[in-house]
Amino acid sequence: SQKIEQNSEALNIQEGKTATLTCNYTNYSPAYLQWYRQDPGRGPVFLLLIRENEKEKRKERLKVTFDTTLKQSLFHITASQPADSATYLCAPNTGFQKLVFGTGTRLLVSP
Amino acid sequence: DVKVTQSSRYLVKRTGEKVFLECVQDMDHENMFWYRQDPGLGLRLIYFSYDVKMKEKGDIPEGYSVSREKKERFSLILESASTNQTSMYLCASRSGTGRAGEQFFGPGTRLTVL
Numbered sequence: 545s546q547k548i549e550q551n552s553e554a555l556n557i558q559e560g561k562t563a564t565l566t567c568n569y570t571n572y573s574p575a576y577l578q579w580y581r582q583d584p585g586r587g588p589v590f591l592l593l594i595r596e597n598e599k600e601k602r603k604e605r606l607k608v609t610f611d612t613t614l615k616q617s618l619f620h621i622t623a624s625q626p627a628d629s630a631t632y633l634c635a636p637n638t639g640f641q642k643l644v645f646g647t648g649t650r651l652l653v654s655p
Numbered sequence: 656d657v658k659v660t661q662s663s664r665y666l667v668k669r670t671g672e673k674v675f676l677e678c679v680q681d682m683d684h685e686n687m688f689w690y691r692q693d694p695g696l697g698l699r700l701i702y703f704s705y706d707v708k709m710k711e712k713g714d715i716p717e718g719y720s721v722s723r724e725k726k727e728r729f730s731l732i733l734e735s736a737s738t739n740q741t742s743m744y745l746c747a748s749r750s751g752t753g754r755a756g757e758q759f760f761g762p763g764t765r766l767t768v769l
Contacts, residue, residue, distance in 0.1 A: 552695070576755045578758075585762075587762050590758065633698070640754070641754070645690075645699075647696065647697035
């Protein structure tokens with residue numbers, strides 16, 4: 545069955561550094577992958593989408609890569625700020641218009 | 656500002672009760688979803704609907720049913736609530752056009768079944 549793996553341990557970094565979060569998937573080949581941000585007690589909010597034929601996508605301080613050979617996506621936040629502290633969810637598609645979500649990685653950016 | 660709203664933020668019910676969770680979206684989206692989110696398990700899809708009166712089972716439909724009588728409203732029903740249905744329930748919607756559209760989530764309903 546499809547399996548999505550994100551690092552369950554929190555990632556602690558210093559303000560101004562680049563945060564890199566990893567998403568690995570097994571047993572299938574998604575056509576695209578989305579990343580969401582979730583704050584405590586709130587619903588996830590969409591950040592970026594990357595398709596299987598795209599190696600990299602950028603939006604302001606965010607960058608996502610998609611390596612279909614390694615079956616991995618990396619999510620980068622450059623010049624991180626305390627306001628970036630949240631849980632980040634990886635969500636490859638499964639079938640038409642459905643997503644399967646990873647358990648998320650909690651990012652903590654300290655001043 | 657686009658919105659997905661859920662009827663309650665917090666709900667406490669007793670075992671055996673019938674529970675209704677309501678979700679409304681104002682974006683004229685065709686697709687709507689119900690997830691539950693539990694620590695260590697992430698978001699798991701319960702049911703989704705791609706049109707009025709249409710529904711499809713997700714990964715964990717047991718113990719749940721859904722209703723979509725109007726395009727903007729998608730209801731999740733727990734026929735006989737059990738303690739293992741204590742969870743955070745999240746509703747989402749997305750446009751039916753295009754293959755890879757983002758999902759818009761509601762704020763969630765934290766349900767406790769005693």
